[in-house]
Amino acid sequence: MKVALVNPPWTFHGSVYLGCREPHLPIELGYARALLERAGHEAALVDAQARGIDLIALRAEVAALRPDMTVIATAPSYLSWRSPPPELRVPMAAVAALRGHGGLLVAVGPHGSATPRAALRKLGVDVIVLGECEEILVMLAGATESRFWQIPSIAYRRNGIDHVQGGPYAACLRTLPALRWDGATIARHVHHHHRFDAVPDGPSAEMETSRGSPCRCASCARDGARDRLRKRPLATVLDELDALLAEGVRHVYFIDERFLPDRALLEELWARDVVFGVQLRIDSWSREMLDLLGRAGCVSIEASVERPSIEGMDPLTRRCSASTEELTALLVHARRSVPFVQANLSDAGSGDPAETASWRQRLLGLGVWANEPVPAFPYPGSPAYTRRWGAPDDGAWERAHAHYIAEHRTFGDLPDSRPLPLTELEHGAR
């Protein structure tokens, strides 16, 4: 079977999307391509965002491939799956452009994972994959529609009935291969994600060493795979890293939800000519391991910190397992060896704003960057959504979005100060 894997040309105007708007490597599509090729299929990755091609050019390129199946991402990459754009404007437009040219249309991403029926209806695709898509796409590529009932973690419409089979899928990271990106892709990737210490001196790349996080961060949309922490084998990570370095990469961003303290990995990074950025939970790291992280070449830490609580651990959500003082001490310690440390303050709707502002000022004075608390979007499937409205239904995204822009009239560091309503954003996209 011939498969096209499409990262559409993302636009974010009017969106409340908080993530980085630069192109990043679509690593989920990269894994899918490798697994599909390993299974004997022909797979082509079309990264319209990175190449700056519009929908017309995208349609022409996909049509020329004559694929039997086309996969479209509903969020820019795994890096953004934790906090995706709430609207489906771009994937809806991509599906509309590719219908009739791409064979079986399959959507992958956070929307279908949280609200599969709504995503099926909005996008008008043939199949939605729930959760991590790589291995499911190989099953889909080898199956006829009459065999879809055997495939886990998909949603599809047959004979006017929506079928949703199982919950979000968690891929086996031990079997995912070391990714290979061609020289042109790497050369194009000049953006160094979350790097502020130096002017980029060469291309960058995103990688991952693990998925999953046992923490229940209020704003995280990936609540379905919360408790399973999965690591890629070190040999695979290093194989991929060395291939990137051979292509000229100077900087790597590890997109792990929670970059883990791993002495063996850090010592291997130390021995290589590369600098890197991470996102981590600072309370998982000892001072010694933070020192090693800095020596290994870490130039940027984004430490997600929810509003600190004087009492420390929240027994229900297990958020913030360290006290404010201990978190502060760890952040300041990290800053001794890492040039940029950010305490990423998010407002999950609890705690005292004055206390947070005071803490922010204290961190700034100690050399740790702390943004103004950004109101956390209650992503369907996240604890913040579930606490307020229960399990997400087909109107979950509209409900969360309407609540968000109504509640937060001042938007702090938000990129667009006047976000548009979700229905307006998605209107006319199809």
Place this chain on the structure above:
Amino acid sequence: MARVDRGSPGAAAPRPGRVLMTADTQGGVWTVAIELALALSRAGVATVLAIMGGPLSPAARAAAAAIPGLELVESAYRLEWMDDPWDDVAAAGDWLLDLEERVRPDLVHLNGYCHAALPFRAPRVVVAHACVLSWWRAVHRRPAPVRYERYRARVAEGLRAADAVVAPSAAMLSALAGEYGALGLGRGHVIPHARDRRRFAPAPKEPFVFAAGRLWDEAKNLAALEKVAPHLAWPVIVAGSDVAPGGVGRRAGESLCSLGWVDEPELAWWMSRAAIYASPARYAPFGMATLEAALSGCALVLGDLPSLREVWRDAALYVPADDARALHAALDHLVRDAARREALGALARRRAVRFSPRAMARRYLDVYAVALAARPPAPRRVCPPSSPSPCGTPCE
């Protein structure tokens, strides 16, 4: 002034603020020294580079001038492995002691052996790039003749006096122990040489076999390439000097296309286009040119030496140095099999990027820390020795 190390993977350790490093203008020592000095400079360690063995080329001098904090001190003293070197070695020793008195380094890094026995007040680290005795044994398959006894004694003396001994491969470290006696527990360290991957990069490959090295050095075994070149479908192009330091040289055979000595940018240009790099060496403690070829994405065909297998593992084809038929078979196989050639080239580059100057400098800082911890700098000598005029032409 020694400081606390922020560049090693382990716990914080002392590191030097200034290093006095010897280097020479022959072979790969200069290349390693300049890569290391640059990486040390980025780690905040200044280097005073004391050059022996002849004048630097303008390009080399310019490369040194571009390194922040590097002080270049040139001389033309003969090196310890050259013919009849001992008067020059003695004079160079006085010159180095004077230099130490003037620049007050925290550590002396010697890219040679004999001068480690000098009464430096700073700890000394010896780097074993190669040695005449192991070279002789590898090339001639027998121990070095008795005329090298003085060399053996002086090198052994230097090794004993060193606070740490570094070799670019475990095979070289083992060869040292075989020739000069055991180094002692914890004194030997392996630090592979390194090259900045931005200096050597692949370009679209062209159908020729490339080789590089001093044509006069029997260890390079370019005679084997001369034998097989007429029977290959692709031309064999060789870059390297054909004149030995004593003036005697060896010209490349007519079956090879000899470029003579080429500077680094031109070497990088040839390597970037070469599909295959051949080095059927009899002796190669590391193989700097092979590293440059690997960074350039060449498929590697190498002499079957423990050191090269240690460095390149499965990223090269290996042939016995004396087996011209095997060399021809390996080269012919790669000439005919484009997929294998490209895969091997990609594998070589992926392996080569691990040998980065940053990693090398970090490992050296670890060894420096060991040396500093083992023997803190001694007080300054009260009466510095007289400084006779060197027979070379020191610049400073």
